[in-house]
Amino acid sequence: MRIQVRLPKIQPNEYELPKQCPYDGCSGDAFKPHGRKGEAKAVRDTDHDKVTSYRYKCATCGYTFRIYPAGVSQAQQSNRLKAMSVLLYILGISYGGVADFLWSFGLQMSKTTVYDNVQAAGVVARKRQKATVKHGGQRAIIGADGTFLKVKGVQVGIEVVVDDETGELLGLDITASESTEEIEPFIREIAEQVKAEVLVSDDFNSYKNIADNADLAHQICQSHIIRNVDKVVESIGRPTRMLHPPLMPKGVKSSYHQIERDCRILQGLVRDRPPDAKQILAILYDCYKATLTPRPKQKHSIWYRMKRLIWRLWMRWERITLHDHFEQLDGTNNACERLIGWWIKERYRTMRGYKRTLSIRNVVAVTSLLGAAAEPYDMGLLYA
Ligand SMILES: [Zn+2]
Incomplete structure:
Protein backbone atom coordinates (compact mmCIF):
# COMPACT_ATOMS: atom_id res chain seq x y z
CA MET A 1 0.00 0.00 0.00
CA ARG A 2 1.04 3.56 -0.60
CA ILE A 3 0.08 6.55 1.46
CA GLN A 4 1.39 10.04 0.88
CA VAL A 5 0.31 12.79 3.21
CA ARG A 6 1.28 16.24 4.36
CA LEU A 7 0.90 16.81 8.07
CA PRO A 8 -0.58 20.12 9.22
CA LYS A 9 1.73 22.55 10.97
CA ILE A 10 1.24 25.25 13.57
CA GLN A 11 1.64 28.73 12.07
CA PRO A 12 1.97 30.68 15.32
CA ASN A 13 1.38 34.08 13.71
CA GLU A 14 -1.45 33.21 11.36
CA TYR A 15 -4.92 33.91 12.65
CA GLU A 16 -8.15 33.75 10.81
CA LEU A 17 -11.50 35.11 11.97
CA PRO A 18 -14.51 32.90 11.40
CA LYS A 19 -16.73 33.73 8.42
CA GLN A 20 -19.76 33.52 10.64
CA CYS A 21 -20.36 33.91 14.37
CA PRO A 22 -19.65 30.58 16.11
CA TYR A 23 -22.72 31.08 18.28
CA ASP A 24 -25.50 28.78 17.16
CA GLY A 25 -28.24 30.65 15.39
CA CYS A 26 -26.33 33.93 14.92
CA SER A 27 -25.34 34.91 11.40
CA GLY A 28 -23.15 37.84 12.48
CA ASP A 29 -19.99 38.36 10.46
CA ALA A 30 -18.43 41.42 12.13
CA PHE A 31 -16.20 40.96 15.18
CA LYS A 32 -14.31 43.25 17.51
CA PRO A 33 -11.24 42.40 19.55
CA HIS A 34 -12.29 41.80 23.14
CA GLY A 35 -9.37 42.84 25.35
CA ARG A 36 -6.08 43.70 23.75
CA LYS A 37 -3.77 41.22 25.21
CA GLY A 38 -3.62 37.71 23.98
CA GLU A 39 -3.60 34.82 26.38
CA ALA A 40 -1.09 31.98 26.46
CA LYS A 41 -2.49 28.58 25.61
CA ALA A 42 -0.56 25.40 26.32
CA VAL A 43 -0.52 23.03 23.37
CA ARG A 44 0.80 19.53 22.73
CA ASP A 45 2.75 19.49 19.53
CA THR A 46 6.08 18.42 18.02
CA ASP A 47 7.41 22.00 17.70
CA HIS A 48 5.46 24.28 20.04
CA ASP A 49 4.40 24.08 23.66
CA LYS A 50 2.35 27.23 23.78
CA VAL A 51 0.60 29.64 21.45
CA THR A 52 -1.34 32.85 21.94
CA SER A 53 -5.10 33.01 21.69
CA TYR A 54 -7.19 36.17 21.27
CA ARG A 55 -10.72 36.96 22.28
CA TYR A 56 -13.21 38.46 19.89
CA LYS A 57 -16.74 39.66 20.29
CA CYS A 58 -19.57 39.29 17.81
CA ALA A 59 -20.98 42.71 16.92
CA THR A 60 -24.42 41.21 16.35
CA CYS A 61 -25.05 39.05 19.41
CA GLY A 62 -22.26 40.03 21.78
CA TYR A 63 -21.00 36.47 22.11
CA THR A 64 -17.26 36.28 22.82
CA PHE A 65 -15.01 33.55 21.56
CA ARG A 66 -11.31 32.73 21.20
CA ILE A 67 -9.33 32.38 18.07
CA TYR A 68 -6.17 30.31 17.80
CA PRO A 69 -3.32 30.33 15.31
CA ALA A 70 -3.48 28.05 12.26
CA GLY A 71 -3.05 24.40 13.23
CA VAL A 72 -4.47 24.84 16.75
CA SER A 73 -8.01 24.47 18.05
CA GLN A 74 -9.62 24.48 21.49
CA ALA A 75 -8.20 20.99 21.95
CA GLN A 76 -5.02 20.42 23.97
CA GLN A 77 -3.40 18.67 21.03
CA SER A 78 -2.37 20.48 17.86
CA ASN A 79 -3.84 19.37 14.55
CA ARG A 80 -0.43 17.99 13.65
CA LEU A 81 -0.41 15.71 16.67
CA LYS A 82 -3.94 14.55 15.93
CA ALA A 83 -3.03 13.84 12.32
CA MET A 84 0.12 11.98 13.39
CA SER A 85 -1.89 9.67 15.63
CA VAL A 86 -4.38 8.99 12.82
CA LEU A 87 -1.59 8.29 10.34
CA LEU A 88 0.23 5.90 12.70
CA TYR A 89 -3.01 4.03 13.33
CA ILE A 90 -3.71 3.72 9.62
CA LEU A 91 -0.24 2.36 9.07
CA GLY A 92 -1.14 -0.57 11.28
CA ILE A 93 -0.24 0.32 14.85
CA SER A 94 -2.88 -0.34 17.52
CA TYR A 95 -4.51 2.49 19.47
CA GLY A 96 -2.36 1.62 22.51
CA GLY A 97 0.73 1.27 20.32
CA VAL A 98 0.27 4.75 18.87
CA ALA A 99 -0.05 6.19 22.38
CA ASP A 100 3.17 4.40 23.48
CA PHE A 101 5.01 5.55 20.38
CA LEU A 102 4.07 9.20 20.91
CA TRP A 103 4.85 9.04 24.62
CA SER A 104 8.35 7.84 23.85
CA PHE A 105 8.89 11.17 22.05
CA GLY A 106 7.50 13.09 25.00
CA LEU A 107 4.14 13.62 23.32
CA GLN A 108 1.47 12.68 25.80
CA MET A 109 -1.60 11.06 24.38
CA SER A 110 -3.87 8.44 25.87
CA LYS A 111 -5.12 5.40 23.98
CA THR A 112 -8.67 6.77 24.19
CA THR A 113 -7.59 10.05 22.61
CA VAL A 114 -5.95 8.14 19.74
CA TYR A 115 -9.22 6.29 19.27
CA ASP A 116 -11.21 9.53 19.36
CA ASN A 117 -8.84 11.15 16.85
CA VAL A 118 -9.21 8.25 14.41
CA GLN A 119 -13.00 8.22 14.72
CA ALA A 120 -13.23 12.01 14.36
CA ALA A 121 -11.07 11.89 11.21
CA GLY A 122 -13.37 9.13 9.94
CA VAL A 123 -16.46 11.25 10.50
CA VAL A 124 -14.93 14.09 8.48
CA ALA A 125 -13.78 11.67 5.77
CA ARG A 126 -17.29 10.27 5.48
CA LYS A 127 -18.77 13.74 5.19
CA ARG A 128 -16.34 14.48 2.40
CA GLN A 129 -17.12 11.21 0.71
CA LYS A 130 -20.86 11.97 0.83
CA ALA A 131 -20.26 15.45 -0.60
CA THR A 132 -18.13 13.91 -3.37
CA VAL A 133 -20.97 11.60 -4.32
CA LYS A 134 -23.55 14.39 -4.25
CA HIS A 135 -21.65 17.23 -5.85
CA GLY A 136 -18.56 15.61 -7.37
CA GLN A 222 -11.71 -10.35 -16.49
CA SER A 223 -9.39 -11.89 -13.93
CA HIS A 224 -12.33 -13.34 -11.99
CA ILE A 225 -13.69 -14.99 -15.12
CA ILE A 226 -10.32 -16.49 -16.01
CA ARG A 227 -9.83 -17.70 -12.45
CA ASN A 228 -13.32 -19.21 -12.28
CA VAL A 229 -12.95 -21.02 -15.58
CA ASP A 230 -9.55 -22.34 -14.52
CA LYS A 231 -11.03 -23.51 -11.23
CA VAL A 232 -13.86 -25.43 -12.88
CA VAL A 233 -11.47 -26.91 -15.45
CA GLU A 234 -9.18 -27.97 -12.64
CA SER A 235 -12.04 -29.59 -10.74
CA ILE A 236 -13.28 -31.38 -13.83
CA GLY A 237 -9.78 -32.77 -13.82
CA ARG A 238 -7.96 -34.68 -16.42
CA PRO A 239 -10.62 -37.19 -17.37
CA THR A 240 -8.51 -38.92 -19.96
CA ARG A 241 -6.27 -40.31 -17.24
CA MET A 242 -9.07 -42.16 -15.50
CA LEU A 243 -8.94 -45.92 -15.90
CA HIS A 244 -12.68 -46.45 -15.86
CA PRO A 245 -14.33 -43.37 -17.30
CA PRO A 246 -18.02 -42.88 -16.51
CA LEU A 247 -20.55 -43.59 -19.23
CA MET A 248 -21.31 -40.79 -21.66
CA PRO A 249 -24.89 -39.56 -21.18
CA LYS A 250 -27.33 -40.20 -24.00
CA GLY A 251 -27.43 -37.52 -26.69
CA VAL A 252 -24.20 -35.83 -25.57
CA LYS A 253 -21.77 -35.16 -28.40
CA SER A 254 -18.51 -34.61 -26.56
CA SER A 255 -16.96 -37.88 -25.54
CA TYR A 256 -15.17 -38.37 -22.30
CA HIS A 257 -11.85 -37.79 -24.03
CA GLN A 258 -13.01 -34.64 -25.76
CA ILE A 259 -13.83 -32.88 -22.50
CA GLU A 260 -10.23 -32.03 -21.89
CA ARG A 261 -9.94 -30.49 -25.32
CA ASP A 262 -13.15 -28.51 -24.76
CA CYS A 263 -11.75 -27.24 -21.48
CA ARG A 264 -8.69 -25.88 -23.27
CA ILE A 265 -10.95 -24.16 -25.78
CA LEU A 266 -12.86 -22.45 -22.95
CA GLN A 267 -9.65 -21.34 -21.27
CA GLY A 268 -8.47 -19.92 -24.59
CA LEU A 269 -11.77 -18.14 -25.23
CA VAL A 270 -11.81 -16.20 -21.96
CA ARG A 271 -8.18 -15.20 -22.42
CA ASP A 272 -8.21 -14.22 -26.12
CA ARG A 273 -11.89 -13.19 -26.47
CA PRO A 274 -11.99 -13.86 -30.24
CA PRO A 275 -14.81 -12.18 -32.22
CA ASP A 276 -16.47 -15.53 -33.00
CA ALA A 277 -16.47 -16.63 -29.35
CA LYS A 278 -20.24 -16.73 -29.07
CA GLN A 279 -20.56 -19.01 -32.08
CA ILE A 280 -17.93 -21.31 -30.57
CA LEU A 281 -19.79 -21.33 -27.26
CA ALA A 282 -23.03 -22.14 -29.09
CA ILE A 283 -21.37 -25.08 -30.84
CA LEU A 284 -19.87 -26.30 -27.57
CA TYR A 285 -23.19 -25.92 -25.77
CA ASP A 286 -24.81 -28.05 -28.40
CA CYS A 287 -22.39 -30.89 -27.55
CA TYR A 288 -23.52 -30.95 -23.90
CA LYS A 289 -27.10 -29.72 -23.92
CA ALA A 290 -28.59 -33.23 -23.84
CA THR A 291 -27.21 -33.77 -20.33
CA LEU A 292 -30.05 -33.91 -17.86
CA THR A 293 -30.11 -31.67 -14.81
CA PRO A 294 -29.19 -33.85 -11.83
CA ARG A 295 -31.79 -34.53 -9.15
CA PRO A 296 -31.19 -32.89 -5.77
CA LYS A 297 -28.27 -34.50 -3.94
CA GLN A 298 -27.29 -36.38 -7.09
CA LYS A 299 -23.66 -35.97 -8.09
CA HIS A 300 -23.11 -33.51 -10.95
CA SER A 301 -21.56 -35.31 -13.89
CA ILE A 302 -18.66 -33.71 -15.69
CA TRP A 303 -20.92 -33.26 -18.72
CA TYR A 304 -23.45 -31.36 -16.64
CA ARG A 305 -20.73 -29.18 -15.18
CA MET A 306 -19.42 -28.43 -18.66
CA LYS A 307 -22.94 -27.59 -19.83
CA ARG A 308 -23.38 -25.14 -16.96
CA LEU A 309 -20.00 -23.49 -17.42
CA ILE A 310 -20.50 -23.04 -21.17
CA TRP A 311 -24.02 -21.68 -20.69
CA ARG A 312 -22.82 -19.24 -18.08
CA LEU A 313 -20.05 -17.90 -20.34
CA TRP A 314 -22.32 -17.75 -23.36
CA MET A 315 -25.04 -15.82 -21.53
CA ARG A 316 -22.51 -13.43 -19.98
CA TRP A 317 -20.31 -12.92 -23.01
CA GLU A 318 -21.26 -9.24 -23.54
CA ARG A 319 -20.42 -8.56 -19.89
CA ILE A 320 -17.13 -10.39 -20.12
CA THR A 321 -16.03 -8.46 -23.20
CA LEU A 322 -17.52 -5.01 -22.55
CA HIS A 323 -14.04 -3.56 -22.15
CA ASP A 324 -13.18 -4.56 -25.72
CA HIS A 325 -15.64 -1.88 -26.86
CA PHE A 326 -15.25 0.64 -24.05
CA GLU A 327 -12.01 2.55 -24.02
CA GLN A 328 -12.07 3.65 -20.37
CA LEU A 329 -12.46 0.11 -19.08
ZN1 LIG B 1 -23.03 36.42 17.01
Whole structure:
Protein backbone atom coordinates (compact mmCIF):
# COMPACT_ATOMS: atom_id res chain seq x y z
CA MET A 1 0.00 0.00 0.00
CA ARG A 2 1.04 3.56 -0.60
CA ILE A 3 0.08 6.55 1.46
CA GLN A 4 1.39 10.04 0.88
CA VAL A 5 0.31 12.79 3.21
CA ARG A 6 1.28 16.24 4.36
CA LEU A 7 0.90 16.81 8.07
CA PRO A 8 -0.58 20.12 9.22
CA LYS A 9 1.73 22.55 10.97
CA ILE A 10 1.24 25.25 13.57
CA GLN A 11 1.64 28.73 12.07
CA PRO A 12 1.97 30.68 15.32
CA ASN A 13 1.38 34.08 13.71
CA GLU A 14 -1.45 33.21 11.36
CA TYR A 15 -4.92 33.91 12.65
CA GLU A 16 -8.15 33.75 10.81
CA LEU A 17 -11.50 35.11 11.97
CA PRO A 18 -14.51 32.90 11.40
CA LYS A 19 -16.73 33.73 8.42
CA GLN A 20 -19.76 33.52 10.64
CA CYS A 21 -20.36 33.91 14.37
CA PRO A 22 -19.65 30.58 16.11
CA TYR A 23 -22.72 31.08 18.28
CA ASP A 24 -25.50 28.78 17.16
CA GLY A 25 -28.24 30.65 15.39
CA CYS A 26 -26.33 33.93 14.92
CA SER A 27 -25.34 34.91 11.40
CA GLY A 28 -23.15 37.84 12.48
CA ASP A 29 -19.99 38.36 10.46
CA ALA A 30 -18.43 41.42 12.13
CA PHE A 31 -16.20 40.96 15.18
CA LYS A 32 -14.31 43.25 17.51
CA PRO A 33 -11.24 42.40 19.55
CA HIS A 34 -12.29 41.80 23.14
CA GLY A 35 -9.37 42.84 25.35
CA ARG A 36 -6.08 43.70 23.75
CA LYS A 37 -3.77 41.22 25.21
CA GLY A 38 -3.62 37.71 23.98
CA GLU A 39 -3.60 34.82 26.38
CA ALA A 40 -1.09 31.98 26.46
CA LYS A 41 -2.49 28.58 25.61
CA ALA A 42 -0.56 25.40 26.32
CA VAL A 43 -0.52 23.03 23.37
CA ARG A 44 0.80 19.53 22.73
CA ASP A 45 2.75 19.49 19.53
CA THR A 46 6.08 18.42 18.02
CA ASP A 47 7.41 22.00 17.70
CA HIS A 48 5.46 24.28 20.04
CA ASP A 49 4.40 24.08 23.66
CA LYS A 50 2.35 27.23 23.78
CA VAL A 51 0.60 29.64 21.45
CA THR A 52 -1.34 32.85 21.94
CA SER A 53 -5.10 33.01 21.69
CA TYR A 54 -7.19 36.17 21.27
CA ARG A 55 -10.72 36.96 22.28
CA TYR A 56 -13.21 38.46 19.89
CA LYS A 57 -16.74 39.66 20.29
CA CYS A 58 -19.57 39.29 17.81
CA ALA A 59 -20.98 42.71 16.92
CA THR A 60 -24.42 41.21 16.35
CA CYS A 61 -25.05 39.05 19.41
CA GLY A 62 -22.26 40.03 21.78
CA TYR A 63 -21.00 36.47 22.11
CA THR A 64 -17.26 36.28 22.82
CA PHE A 65 -15.01 33.55 21.56
CA ARG A 66 -11.31 32.73 21.20
CA ILE A 67 -9.33 32.38 18.07
CA TYR A 68 -6.17 30.31 17.80
CA PRO A 69 -3.32 30.33 15.31
CA ALA A 70 -3.48 28.05 12.26
CA GLY A 71 -3.05 24.40 13.23
CA VAL A 72 -4.47 24.84 16.75
CA SER A 73 -8.01 24.47 18.05
CA GLN A 74 -9.62 24.48 21.49
CA ALA A 75 -8.20 20.99 21.95
CA GLN A 76 -5.02 20.42 23.97
CA GLN A 77 -3.40 18.67 21.03
CA SER A 78 -2.37 20.48 17.86
CA ASN A 79 -3.84 19.37 14.55
CA ARG A 80 -0.43 17.99 13.65
CA LEU A 81 -0.41 15.71 16.67
CA LYS A 82 -3.94 14.55 15.93
CA ALA A 83 -3.03 13.84 12.32
CA MET A 84 0.12 11.98 13.39
CA SER A 85 -1.89 9.67 15.63
CA VAL A 86 -4.38 8.99 12.82
CA LEU A 87 -1.59 8.29 10.34
CA LEU A 88 0.23 5.90 12.70
CA TYR A 89 -3.01 4.03 13.33
CA ILE A 90 -3.71 3.72 9.62
CA LEU A 91 -0.24 2.36 9.07
CA GLY A 92 -1.14 -0.57 11.28
CA ILE A 93 -0.24 0.32 14.85
CA SER A 94 -2.88 -0.34 17.52
CA TYR A 95 -4.51 2.49 19.47
CA GLY A 96 -2.36 1.62 22.51
CA GLY A 97 0.73 1.27 20.32
CA VAL A 98 0.27 4.75 18.87
CA ALA A 99 -0.05 6.19 22.38
CA ASP A 100 3.17 4.40 23.48
CA PHE A 101 5.01 5.55 20.38
CA LEU A 102 4.07 9.20 20.91
CA TRP A 103 4.85 9.04 24.62
CA SER A 104 8.35 7.84 23.85
CA PHE A 105 8.89 11.17 22.05
CA GLY A 106 7.50 13.09 25.00
CA LEU A 107 4.14 13.62 23.32
CA GLN A 108 1.47 12.68 25.80
CA MET A 109 -1.60 11.06 24.38
CA SER A 110 -3.87 8.44 25.87
CA LYS A 111 -5.12 5.40 23.98
CA THR A 112 -8.67 6.77 24.19
CA THR A 113 -7.59 10.05 22.61
CA VAL A 114 -5.95 8.14 19.74
CA TYR A 115 -9.22 6.29 19.27
CA ASP A 116 -11.21 9.53 19.36
CA ASN A 117 -8.84 11.15 16.85
CA VAL A 118 -9.21 8.25 14.41
CA GLN A 119 -13.00 8.22 14.72
CA ALA A 120 -13.23 12.01 14.36
CA ALA A 121 -11.07 11.89 11.21
CA GLY A 122 -13.37 9.13 9.94
CA VAL A 123 -16.46 11.25 10.50
CA VAL A 124 -14.93 14.09 8.48
CA ALA A 125 -13.78 11.67 5.77
CA ARG A 126 -17.29 10.27 5.48
CA LYS A 127 -18.77 13.74 5.19
CA ARG A 128 -16.34 14.48 2.40
CA GLN A 129 -17.12 11.21 0.71
CA LYS A 130 -20.86 11.97 0.83
CA ALA A 131 -20.26 15.45 -0.60
CA THR A 132 -18.13 13.91 -3.37
CA VAL A 133 -20.97 11.60 -4.32
CA LYS A 134 -23.55 14.39 -4.25
CA HIS A 135 -21.65 17.23 -5.85
CA GLY A 136 -18.56 15.61 -7.37
CA GLY A 137 -20.03 15.31 -10.85
CA GLN A 138 -20.52 12.25 -12.95
CA ARG A 139 -18.58 9.03 -12.40
CA ALA A 140 -19.20 7.03 -15.54
CA ILE A 141 -17.73 3.80 -14.23
CA ILE A 142 -18.26 2.48 -10.74
CA GLY A 143 -16.95 -0.74 -9.24
CA ALA A 144 -18.69 -2.72 -6.51
CA ASP A 145 -17.38 -5.54 -4.39
CA GLY A 146 -17.85 -7.12 -1.00
CA THR A 147 -15.76 -8.68 1.71
CA PHE A 148 -16.25 -10.06 5.22
CA LEU A 149 -14.79 -8.98 8.55
CA LYS A 150 -15.46 -9.84 12.14
CA VAL A 151 -17.04 -7.44 14.60
CA LYS A 152 -16.93 -8.75 18.18
CA GLY A 153 -16.38 -12.21 16.76
CA VAL A 154 -19.42 -12.05 14.47
CA GLN A 155 -18.96 -12.02 10.71
CA VAL A 156 -20.31 -8.96 8.94
CA GLY A 157 -20.32 -8.16 5.24
CA ILE A 158 -18.77 -4.97 3.91
CA GLU A 159 -19.93 -3.72 0.55
CA VAL A 160 -18.00 -0.95 -1.17
CA VAL A 161 -18.61 1.17 -4.26
CA VAL A 162 -15.66 3.00 -5.79
CA ASP A 163 -14.97 5.33 -8.68
CA ASP A 164 -13.27 2.95 -11.08
CA GLU A 165 -11.04 5.66 -12.52
CA THR A 166 -9.72 7.35 -9.37
CA GLY A 167 -10.21 4.56 -6.85
CA GLU A 168 -12.09 6.94 -4.55
CA LEU A 169 -14.50 5.34 -2.11
CA LEU A 170 -18.03 6.44 -3.00
CA GLY A 171 -19.86 4.39 -0.42
CA LEU A 172 -19.53 1.66 2.16
CA ASP A 173 -22.32 -0.38 3.63
CA ILE A 174 -22.43 -3.03 6.30
CA THR A 175 -24.48 -5.97 5.10
CA ALA A 176 -25.40 -9.49 6.14
CA SER A 177 -24.72 -11.00 2.72
CA GLU A 178 -24.00 -10.18 -0.92
CA SER A 179 -27.55 -11.05 -2.01
CA THR A 180 -29.31 -8.78 -4.50
CA GLU A 181 -31.94 -7.61 -1.99
CA GLU A 182 -29.27 -6.79 0.56
CA ILE A 183 -26.94 -4.69 -1.60
CA GLU A 184 -29.10 -3.38 -4.44
CA PRO A 185 -30.62 -0.27 -2.78
CA PHE A 186 -27.20 0.92 -1.64
CA ILE A 187 -25.44 0.42 -4.99
CA ARG A 188 -28.31 1.89 -6.97
CA GLU A 189 -28.51 5.00 -4.84
CA ILE A 190 -24.85 5.78 -5.50
CA ALA A 191 -25.13 4.82 -9.17
CA GLU A 192 -27.98 7.28 -9.56
CA GLN A 193 -26.27 10.06 -7.64
CA VAL A 194 -23.08 9.89 -9.71
CA LYS A 195 -24.97 9.11 -12.94
CA ALA A 196 -22.97 5.94 -13.52
CA GLU A 197 -23.16 4.19 -16.88
CA VAL A 198 -21.12 1.07 -16.20
CA LEU A 199 -20.92 -1.27 -13.22
CA VAL A 200 -17.77 -3.34 -12.81
CA SER A 201 -17.99 -6.35 -10.52
CA ASP A 202 -17.11 -9.98 -10.07
CA ASP A 203 -19.13 -12.89 -11.38
CA PHE A 204 -21.83 -12.99 -8.64
CA ASN A 205 -25.41 -13.12 -9.87
CA SER A 206 -26.35 -10.25 -7.52
CA TYR A 207 -24.32 -7.76 -9.55
CA LYS A 208 -25.75 -9.02 -12.81
CA ASN A 209 -29.27 -8.47 -11.45
CA ILE A 210 -28.42 -5.02 -10.10
CA ALA A 211 -26.84 -3.91 -13.39
CA ASP A 212 -29.94 -5.09 -15.27
CA ASN A 213 -32.40 -3.52 -12.82
CA ALA A 214 -30.52 -0.21 -12.76
CA ASP A 215 -30.02 -0.22 -16.53
CA LEU A 216 -26.22 -0.09 -16.26
CA ALA A 217 -23.82 -1.65 -18.72
CA HIS A 218 -22.01 -4.43 -16.89
CA GLN A 219 -18.39 -5.50 -16.96
CA ILE A 220 -17.54 -8.73 -15.20
CA CYS A 221 -13.96 -8.61 -14.02
CA GLN A 222 -11.71 -10.35 -16.49
CA SER A 223 -9.39 -11.89 -13.93
CA HIS A 224 -12.33 -13.34 -11.99
CA ILE A 225 -13.69 -14.99 -15.12
CA ILE A 226 -10.32 -16.49 -16.01
CA ARG A 227 -9.83 -17.70 -12.45
CA ASN A 228 -13.32 -19.21 -12.28
CA VAL A 229 -12.95 -21.02 -15.58
CA ASP A 230 -9.55 -22.34 -14.52
CA LYS A 231 -11.03 -23.51 -11.23
CA VAL A 232 -13.86 -25.43 -12.88
CA VAL A 233 -11.47 -26.91 -15.45
CA GLU A 234 -9.18 -27.97 -12.64
CA SER A 235 -12.04 -29.59 -10.74
CA ILE A 236 -13.28 -31.38 -13.83
CA GLY A 237 -9.78 -32.77 -13.82
CA ARG A 238 -7.96 -34.68 -16.42
CA PRO A 239 -10.62 -37.19 -17.37
CA THR A 240 -8.51 -38.92 -19.96
CA ARG A 241 -6.27 -40.31 -17.24
CA MET A 242 -9.07 -42.16 -15.50
CA LEU A 243 -8.94 -45.92 -15.90
CA HIS A 244 -12.68 -46.45 -15.86
CA PRO A 245 -14.33 -43.37 -17.30
CA PRO A 246 -18.02 -42.88 -16.51
CA LEU A 247 -20.55 -43.59 -19.23
CA MET A 248 -21.31 -40.79 -21.66
CA PRO A 249 -24.89 -39.56 -21.18
CA LYS A 250 -27.33 -40.20 -24.00
CA GLY A 251 -27.43 -37.52 -26.69
CA VAL A 252 -24.20 -35.83 -25.57
CA LYS A 253 -21.77 -35.16 -28.40
CA SER A 254 -18.51 -34.61 -26.56
CA SER A 255 -16.96 -37.88 -25.54
CA TYR A 256 -15.17 -38.37 -22.30
CA HIS A 257 -11.85 -37.79 -24.03
CA GLN A 258 -13.01 -34.64 -25.76
CA ILE A 259 -13.83 -32.88 -22.50
CA GLU A 260 -10.23 -32.03 -21.89
CA ARG A 261 -9.94 -30.49 -25.32
CA ASP A 262 -13.15 -28.51 -24.76
CA CYS A 263 -11.75 -27.24 -21.48
CA ARG A 264 -8.69 -25.88 -23.27
CA ILE A 265 -10.95 -24.16 -25.78
CA LEU A 266 -12.86 -22.45 -22.95
CA GLN A 267 -9.65 -21.34 -21.27
CA GLY A 268 -8.47 -19.92 -24.59
CA LEU A 269 -11.77 -18.14 -25.23
CA VAL A 270 -11.81 -16.20 -21.96
CA ARG A 271 -8.18 -15.20 -22.42
CA ASP A 272 -8.21 -14.22 -26.12
CA ARG A 273 -11.89 -13.19 -26.47
CA PRO A 274 -11.99 -13.86 -30.24
CA PRO A 275 -14.81 -12.18 -32.22
CA ASP A 276 -16.47 -15.53 -33.00
CA ALA A 277 -16.47 -16.63 -29.35
CA LYS A 278 -20.24 -16.73 -29.07
CA GLN A 279 -20.56 -19.01 -32.08
CA ILE A 280 -17.93 -21.31 -30.57
CA LEU A 281 -19.79 -21.33 -27.26
CA ALA A 282 -23.03 -22.14 -29.09
CA ILE A 283 -21.37 -25.08 -30.84
CA LEU A 284 -19.87 -26.30 -27.57
CA TYR A 285 -23.19 -25.92 -25.77
CA ASP A 286 -24.81 -28.05 -28.40
CA CYS A 287 -22.39 -30.89 -27.55
CA TYR A 288 -23.52 -30.95 -23.90
CA LYS A 289 -27.10 -29.72 -23.92
CA ALA A 290 -28.59 -33.23 -23.84
CA THR A 291 -27.21 -33.77 -20.33
CA LEU A 292 -30.05 -33.91 -17.86
CA THR A 293 -30.11 -31.67 -14.81
CA PRO A 294 -29.19 -33.85 -11.83
CA ARG A 295 -31.79 -34.53 -9.15
CA PRO A 296 -31.19 -32.89 -5.77
CA LYS A 297 -28.27 -34.50 -3.94
CA GLN A 298 -27.29 -36.38 -7.09
CA LYS A 299 -23.66 -35.97 -8.09
CA HIS A 300 -23.11 -33.51 -10.95
CA SER A 301 -21.56 -35.31 -13.89
CA ILE A 302 -18.66 -33.71 -15.69
CA TRP A 303 -20.92 -33.26 -18.72
CA TYR A 304 -23.45 -31.36 -16.64
CA ARG A 305 -20.73 -29.18 -15.18
CA MET A 306 -19.42 -28.43 -18.66
CA LYS A 307 -22.94 -27.59 -19.83
CA ARG A 308 -23.38 -25.14 -16.96
CA LEU A 309 -20.00 -23.49 -17.42
CA ILE A 310 -20.50 -23.04 -21.17
CA TRP A 311 -24.02 -21.68 -20.69
CA ARG A 312 -22.82 -19.24 -18.08
CA LEU A 313 -20.05 -17.90 -20.34
CA TRP A 314 -22.32 -17.75 -23.36
CA MET A 315 -25.04 -15.82 -21.53
CA ARG A 316 -22.51 -13.43 -19.98
CA TRP A 317 -20.31 -12.92 -23.01
CA GLU A 318 -21.26 -9.24 -23.54
CA ARG A 319 -20.42 -8.56 -19.89
CA ILE A 320 -17.13 -10.39 -20.12
CA THR A 321 -16.03 -8.46 -23.20
CA LEU A 322 -17.52 -5.01 -22.55
CA HIS A 323 -14.04 -3.56 -22.15
CA ASP A 324 -13.18 -4.56 -25.72
CA HIS A 325 -15.64 -1.88 -26.86
CA PHE A 326 -15.25 0.64 -24.05
CA GLU A 327 -12.01 2.55 -24.02
CA GLN A 328 -12.07 3.65 -20.37
CA LEU A 329 -12.46 0.11 -19.08
CA ASP A 330 -9.52 -2.14 -18.40
CA GLY A 331 -11.71 -5.17 -17.80
CA THR A 332 -10.77 -5.63 -14.17
CA ASN A 333 -12.27 -4.58 -10.86
CA ASN A 334 -8.85 -3.50 -9.59
CA ALA A 335 -10.03 -0.22 -8.07
CA CYS A 336 -12.34 -2.12 -5.74
CA GLU A 337 -9.88 -4.88 -5.04
CA ARG A 338 -7.17 -2.42 -4.12
CA LEU A 339 -9.48 -0.63 -1.73
CA ILE A 340 -10.58 -3.88 -0.11
CA GLY A 341 -7.09 -5.36 -0.14
CA TRP A 342 -5.14 -2.36 1.06
CA TRP A 343 -7.58 -0.30 3.02
CA ILE A 344 -9.78 -2.94 4.57
CA LYS A 345 -7.98 -6.30 4.71
CA GLU A 346 -4.42 -5.16 5.16
CA ARG A 347 -5.31 -2.82 8.02
CA TYR A 348 -7.53 -5.49 9.56
CA ARG A 349 -4.80 -8.14 9.49
CA THR A 350 -2.87 -6.36 12.24
CA MET A 351 -5.78 -6.00 14.63
CA ARG A 352 -7.86 -8.29 16.77
CA GLY A 353 -11.11 -7.41 15.05
CA TYR A 354 -13.37 -4.41 15.12
CA LYS A 355 -15.52 -3.72 18.16
CA ARG A 356 -18.10 -1.62 16.33
CA THR A 357 -19.32 -1.49 12.76
CA LEU A 358 -19.26 2.32 12.95
CA SER A 359 -15.53 2.04 13.51
CA ILE A 360 -15.18 0.10 10.24
CA ARG A 361 -17.01 2.87 8.39
CA ASN A 362 -14.78 5.53 9.92
CA VAL A 363 -11.46 3.75 9.52
CA VAL A 364 -12.12 2.69 5.92
CA ALA A 365 -13.36 6.16 5.00
CA VAL A 366 -10.24 7.87 6.31
CA THR A 367 -7.76 5.30 4.95
CA SER A 368 -9.29 5.34 1.50
CA LEU A 369 -9.48 9.13 1.50
CA LEU A 370 -5.74 9.28 2.16
CA GLY A 371 -4.90 6.28 0.01
CA ALA A 372 -6.83 7.19 -3.12
CA ALA A 373 -5.50 10.75 -3.29
CA ALA A 374 -3.52 11.37 -6.46
CA GLU A 375 -1.21 13.80 -4.65
CA PRO A 376 0.05 13.77 -1.07
CA TYR A 377 -3.11 14.28 0.97
CA ASP A 378 -3.13 17.44 3.06
CA MET A 379 -4.25 16.11 6.45
CA GLY A 380 -4.92 19.68 7.54
CA LEU A 381 -8.13 19.37 5.50
CA LEU A 382 -9.43 16.97 8.15
CA TYR A 383 -9.33 19.87 10.61
CA ALA A 384 -10.43 22.70 8.35
ZN1 LIG B 1 -23.03 36.42 17.01
